[in-house]
Amino acid sequence: MKLNYFDLLSPNPIQAPNAGGILSPTLRSISSVGYNTYQHYLSVILTHPAFCGTADGGEDTFFLLSEQEKLNCIFEMLGANEPYAALLQKALNFFFRETVTYAPGYQGFSVQSDNRLIGLVTKENYPEVCDVIRQRNHIEIPQKEDLSKVKSKKAMEIVKKLQAGRKEKSTHAQPNLNMELGNIISAVANKSLSLNPLNIWDLTIYQLWDSFARISNNNIYDMQLLSTAVWGDKDHHFDAAMWFKKPPSAGYD
Numbered sequence: 001m002k003l004n005y006f007d008l009l010s011p012n013p014i015q016a017p018n019a020g021g022i023l024s025p026t027l028r029s030i031s032s033v034g035y036n037t038y039q040h041y042l043s044v045i046l047t048h049p050a051f052c053g054t055a056d057g058g059e060d061t062f063f064l065l066s067e068q069e070k071l072n073c074i075f076e077m078l079g080a081n082e083p084y085a086a087l088l089q090k091a092l093n094f095f096f097r098e099t100v101t102y103a104p105g106y107q108g109f110s111v112q113s114d115n116r117l118i119g120l121v122t123k124e125n126y127p128e129v130c131d132v133i134r135q136r137n138h139i140e141i142p143q144k145e146d147l148s149k150v151k152s153k154k155a156m157e158i159v160k161k162l163q164a165g166r167k168e169k170s171t172h173a174q175p176n177l178n179m180e181l182g183n184i185i186s187a188v189a190n191k192s193l194s195l196n197p198l199n200i201w202d203l204t205i206y207q208l209w210d211s212f213a214r215i216s217n218n219n220i221y222d223m224q225l226l227s228t229a230v231w232g233d234k235d236h237h238f239d240a241a242m243w244f245k246k247p248p249s250a251g252y253d
Contacts, residue, residue, distance in 0.1 A: 001128050003135050005246065008206050013097040014136065016129045019119040020111035021097035024136040024204035027185065031201065033094065035181060041091040045133050075108055075123035092121060095133050138209040188212050213247035 007014055013021025030038045078085045085102045092100040092109060098118060103110040108122035121129055177183065188211050189200040195211065203211065224237075 001132055011204055014132055016132050017125050019121050019125055019129055022095055022132045022136055023097055024206045026202060026204050028201040041094050044087055044091040045130055138206045184212050191215050217247045
């Protein structure tokens with residue numbers, strides 16, 4: 001379910017298939033639960049527990065599952081893992097407009113508004129729910145190899161080694177403090193002509209990152225405009241339409 005740019009920018013909830021309305025959380029709502037809790041909720045939604053594959057074949061079974069099968073297997077362990085079910089319920093409640101409650105009878109979660117059942121989150125639609133949450137939080141997932149298509153044992157060993165190497169590298173990589181959320185909020189609030197440290201908290205998380213991309217893009221445009229005004233543009237490098245072109249980070253085209 002790929003959302004268009006208009007929907008991604010909208011502060012209104014996006015209807016997930018047969019589930020409910022998924023919000024792009026505002027900076028104020030993130031602040032109300034705390035940044036670390038917000039990050040924890042995202043990690044619950046966007047990571048797949050590797051022990052899903054250990055029940056009937058060990059770790060290799062998990063690596064052979066498709067992405068949808070990895071997500072589906074989460075629901076197979078909810079009944080036997082109440083703390084995890086409670087944690088997933090809290091995470092879903094943060095991103096849904098409606099109230100989400102763990103419902104063993106439905107083998108998933110009920111989604112209610114004014115005590116009226118309007119949808120369910122089950123293993124059938126959970127992958128789409130996760131993907132809408134990802135998009136609404138401006139998170140792009142790098143493309144990974146589809147291990148379900150790897151048939152050769154030798155090829156599987158090579159792919160696993162490559163993945164382990166990338167994981168090891170990312171583990172030791174130093175975080176870019178310039179891209180930390182608090183710094184981006186401060187930068188946008190103090191650079192924007194209309195946003196400030198008081199009203200910026202009403203932006204959604206997607207709107208914040210979009211504003212940051214626009215400001216960055218327009219800074220480059222202003223420098224090129226000044227250079228062209230002073231030195232001319234004999235090589236025709238200046239793009240007068242650059243200021244309104246969609247920045248690459250605005251969507252996942």
